[in-house]
Each structure stands twice: as structure tokens, then as C-alpha cells.
Amino acid sequence: MENRTERPAYTMRDAAFWKIIGALGFASLFVFAAMYTTQPLLPLFTEEFGVSVSSSSLSVSLTxxxxxxGLLVISFLSDRHGRTLYIKWxxxxxxxxxxxxxxxDSFWLILILRFLQGFTLAGVPAAAIxxxxxxxxxxxxxxxxxxxxxxxxxxGMAGRVLTGYVTEHYSWQTAFYGLGIAGALIAAAVIFLLPKSRRFEAADGTARQDMEAFLFHLKNPLLLISxxxxxxxxxxxxxxxxxxxFHLQGDPFGLSLEAISYTYFAYGxxxxxxxxxxxxxxRLxxxxxxxxxxxxxxxxILITLAESVAMIVIGLCVICLGFFTAHSLTAATVGRDATHHKGSAxxxxxxxxxxxxxAGSTLLSPLWAAGGWTLLVLFAAIxxxxxxxxxxAARKRLAARA
Incomplete structure (x- = not known):
């Protein structure tokens, strides 16, 4: 177990700050490459294994x-036993x-393994923030x-681009072996780089008290909005x-898997x-x-309605800029607004x-089936x-009550 000592927090002037960023960066790089690595392969899976579009998308949603x-389980454990153990494992x-x-050669066994892999991947996002x-x-x-x-x-970008490229030139099996080798090297780097916690304070109390504290976050309206x-x-x-x-493989584009994988560079x-x-x-x-x-x-999202590949790529870049801006700030807000049990929050x-x-990878399938790209994009944009x-409006009401 990691014990808290009264030491100052790290600032950007400390070498340990950059070790934390480096170690968590490597861990995050692998986690999100692994999570989304099957996304560019969905059309291939539908053909190779003879499954539907919605079944193919389960390789993302089940993960x-x-x-x-994993997040629900490990968040409790990390509040009790520390963060670094679960990040490394x-x-x-x-x-x-x-x-x-x-x-x-069983797609359903692949889905089971992807579910289990998703559980093990949870240690990094459960503890990192x-x-x-x-x-x-x-x-x-x-x-x-x-x-x-x-x-x-x-x-996310690396996993999609490299998987698509390697699969187009070799096979998806080769791509998975490559990810496994890269992951093993990254695991060694994380174990070596990540500093031990100096300010962690283990949560006290019973499992029931932990659950009550966990559910307490659901009574915080600011957190619920986030x-x-x-x-x-x-x-x-x-x-x-x-x-x-699926959109770019169809008319009027007819792009190859390799060409589609290059669109994920928008993640940059x-x-x-x-x-x-x-x-x-x-500042603002x-x-x-x-x-x-x-x-x-x-x-x-609306820009991707264009019939030009160049305009679609521009739209994807704009999407990534907006999404990661909103997501990163929302994640930081949660850590600030939670008064205790920050791991579970x-x-x-x-x-x-x-x-x-x-929901986005599987539950939107009916929209795709009913109205194709246009209906899906309009819903996603609105x-x-x-x-x-x-x-x-909800924040204004809360402020008025305060």
C-alpha cells in the first residue's frame, strides 16, 4: 500500500512531474491504441467472419x-490501495x-477476449486523473x-492508423502481434518511470461506506452535468x-482500408x-x-456531410479539436468539483x-440503417x-439557489 507523506505537490519545475507525464502518456498511448484498434477493421470483419455491421461494431463496444x-471495480480498489499498482498492472x-x-477463427471468441481486454485496460483511466x-x-x-x-x-490515432496500414499490407493478425509487442515494451517503461505516490491517502471505512461515498457523487448536480x-x-x-x-468505402468514394486509416491522422x-x-x-x-x-x-460534424474527401478530412480535424478541448476540460472539472473519493468521481x-x-459504436446502428450518413451526422451534430x-440553463438554476 502507498502511504501519504507531507510533501509538496510536484510542479512543472520538478523532474518527477515530467516522469509522471511521460509514464502516464506511454500508458495512455497503449490503452487507447488497444481500445480502438478494431475500429478501422469493422468492414473487414463483416466480410471475413460473415457478421453484420452491428455485430462487427461489438468489437469496439464490448471492449x-x-x-x-473495470472502472467501477478498480476505482474502489485504487482509493484503498493506491494508484500506481493498478496503472502498471x-x-x-x-x-x-x-x-x-x-x-x-471464431469472431465470438475475439469478442470475449476484447471484453476481458477492456476490463484490464481500465486500470489506467481509473487511476490516472x-x-x-x-x-x-x-x-x-x-x-x-x-x-x-x-x-x-x-x-487512438496510432492504433487506428497503424492497424489499418498493417492490415492492408499484411493482415490484422500481424497488426495485433505488433500491438502486443509494443504494449510489452510500454509496460516496462511505465513500471520504470512512474513515481510512487507521495500524497495518496487511503480511503477508510467499509465497502458499504465506500459505496455510499461513490453514490454521493450522483447527488452532486455539478458532477451530474459533467x-x-x-x-x-x-x-x-x-x-x-x-x-x-463504411461511408468512405461506399459510393462515391470507394476508398481502400489503408486510405481510410489515414483519415485518423486528424487525431493529431x-x-x-x-x-x-x-x-x-x-486565461479565459x-x-x-x-x-x-x-x-x-x-x-x-456537419462539415463531414460534404461529398469531397478533402472537406471530410477538414471536418474530422475540426471534430477532434472541439472534442478534445471539451473533454479535457470536463475531466479536469470533475477532479476539481469532487470533494472526496476523487478516484471514484x-x-x-x-x-x-x-x-x-x-452507444456511439453500436446503438447508433439503427440511424445508419435508416438514413445512412446524413441522418447519423445530423443527429450527432445536434x-x-x-x-x-x-x-x-441548469447551472443558472443552481447558481440562483445558492
Missing amino acids: TLGLIF SVALSVIPFFIMPLT AYISEEVDRKSVSFATSLYISTNALG FGLGIVLQLSFTGVWTFLP IGVIGSPLAGWLSD GIRPVRMAGVLILSAG SSLYLVSYYVGVA IPVVYLAFAI
């Missing part, structure tokens, strides 16, 4: 479901399925969180990216957008910058966030703006 269960264990999945909020100086938390989330974007925003942001974002390969804008959002929020405030992020996200936000992933208006 997300496993991660949600998360990366190490989640490597294993990548060496097993290429050996089977709480770890940052405890170990990093309050003035640097937003910046550190934004840097961490920017590697979420980098991992949780809802997490669902809506990811619902729209994931919905667009999940069905994009997210790598820039998260730290930029943190910097701007320190979190709320206006986050509001701008939501509006930019919706505008980018952060995990609740991530649970809502990944509920949005699951719902964040509607929720933003609701959130603003």
Missing part, C-alpha cells in the same frame, strides 16, 4: 463495456489478448491533465468515427487541442473554452464517457448543442 466494469495484463486473438490531482500542484493540474488526455488522442456531457460528447464523436469506414489535432485548451482555460476560464469546444465539435465521469463510446443549452 468499452469491459472497461466500464493494467498495461501489463492488457497486452496478453493481442497474442491470443490472432490464433482463433486521480493520481495527477493528488501528486501535481493545483496550478498545474489542468495542464497536466490536458497533456495526459492529449496522449489519449495520440493513442457526467451527462461526457456521454453526449463521446456518443457523437464515436458515432462519426465508427461509421466513417486532438494532441494539440488538449494542451491548448488547458492553456486557454487558465474553463466554461467559455469548453463551450467553444462543444460548438466546434458540432460544426466539424473520476471513474464515474469515465464510466459516463465510455457509455457514450458504447445533440451536443441541445445538451449544452440544457447544461447552461
Whole structure:
């Protein structure tokens, strides 16, 4: 167990601050590469295994479901036993399925392994933001969180692009073996780099008291607004990216898997957008910058209605800028608004966030089937703006009561 000592939090002047950023960055890079690695492969899975579009999308949503269960379990454990143990084991264990999945010709076994992999991946997101909020100086938390989330974007981009490229030239099995080897190297780097907690304070009490504290967050209206925003942001974002390969493979584009995988380089804008959002929020405030992020996200989604590949790519870049701006600032807000059990509060936000992933990757299938890309895009663009208006009104009512 990690014990708290009365030591000052790390600032950007400390070498340990950058070790934290480096270790969590590597861990996040692998976690999000692993989570979304099957997204560009969905059309291939429908052909190779003879499954439907919605069944193929389960390779993303079941991983997300496993991660949600993992977040709920590990958030409790990390509040009691510390953060670094679960971060390290998360990366190490989640490597294993990548060496097993290429050996089977059963798509349903792949889905089971993806669910289990999602559970093991949860250790990093369950503990990382709480770890940052405890170990990093309050003035640097937003910046550190934004840097961490920017590697979420980098991992998502790397997993999709490399998987698509390697699959096009070799096979999806080769891509999975490559991810497994890279993950093993990253696990070694995380174990070596990540500093031990100095300011962690273990939660006391029984499991029942932990559950009551966990549920207490659901009575905090400010946190509920953030949780809802997490669902809506990811619902729209994931919905667009999940069905994009099917859209670009069809008429009038007819793009190859390799060409489609290159569109995921748009995630590079997210790598820039998260730290930029943190910097701007320190000067302008979190709320206006986050509001701008939501509006930019919706505008980018609408741009993808264009019949030009170039315009669609521009739209995807705008989407990533808006999404990672809004998401990184919402995550930082949750850590600030939670008065205790920060690990479980952060995990609740991530649970809502990944509920949005699951919904966007599978539950939007009826929209795709009914109206294709146009209906899906209109829904994905409108719902964040509607929720933003609701959130603003709800905050005004709460302020009036205070």
C-alpha cells in the first residue's frame, strides 16, 4: 500500500512531474491504441467472419463495456490501495489478448477476449486523473491533465492508423502481434518511470461506506452535468468515427482500408487541442473554452456531410479539436468539483464517457440503417448543442439557489 507523506505537490519545475507525464502518456498511448484498434477493421470483419455491421461494431463496444466494469471495480480498489499498482498492472495484463486473438477463427471468441481486454485496460483511466490531482500542484493540474488526455488522442490515432496500414499490407493478425509487442515494451517503461505516490491517502471505512461515498457523487448536480456531457460528447464523436469506414468505402468514394486509416491522422489535432485548451482555460476560464469546444465539435460534424474527401478530412480535424478541448476540460472539472473519493468521481465521469463510446459504436446502428450518413451526422451534430443549452440553463438554476 502507498502511504501519504507531507510533501509538496510536484510542479512543472520538478523532474518527477515530467516522469509522471511521460509514464502516464506511454500508458495512455497503449490503452487507447488497444481500445480502438478494431475500429478501422469493422468492414473487414463483416466480410471475413460473415457478421453484420452491428455485430462487427461489438468489437469496439464490448471492449468499452469491459472497461466500464473495470472502472467501477478498480476505482474502489485504487482509493484503498493506491494508484500506481493498478496503472502498471493494467498495461501489463492488457497486452496478453493481442497474442491470443490472432490464433482463433471464431469472431465470438475475439469478442470475449476484447471484453476481458477492456476490463484490464481500465486500470489506467481509473487511476490516472486521480493520481495527477493528488501528486501535481493545483496550478498545474489542468495542464497536466490536458497533456495526459492529449496522449489519449495520440493513442487512438496510432492504433487506428497503424492497424489499418498493417492490415492492408499484411493482415490484422500481424497488426495485433505488433500491438502486443509494443504494449510489452510500454509496460516496462511505465513500471520504470512512474513515481510512487507521495500524497495518496487511503480511503477508510467499509465497502458499504465506500459505496455510499461513490453514490454521493450522483447527488452532486455539478458532477451530474459533467457526467451527462461526457456521454453526449463521446456518443457523437464515436458515432462519426465508427461509421466513417463504411461511408468512405461506399459510393462515391470507394476508398481502400489503408486510405481510410489515414483519415485518423486528424487525431493529431486532438494532441494539440488538449494542451491548448488547458492553456486557454487558465486565461479565459474553463466554461467559455469548453463551450467553444462543444460548438466546434458540432460544426466539424456537419462539415463531414460534404461529398469531397478533402472537406471530410477538414471536418474530422475540426471534430477532434472541439472534442478534445471539451473533454479535457470536463475531466479536469470533475477532479476539481469532487470533494472526496476523487478516484471514484473520476471513474464515474469515465464510466459516463465510455457509455457514450458504447452507444456511439453500436446503438447508433439503427440511424445508419435508416438514413445512412446524413441522418447519423445530423443527429450527432445536434445533440451536443441541445445538451449544452440544457447544461447552461441548469447551472443558472443552481447558481440562483445558492
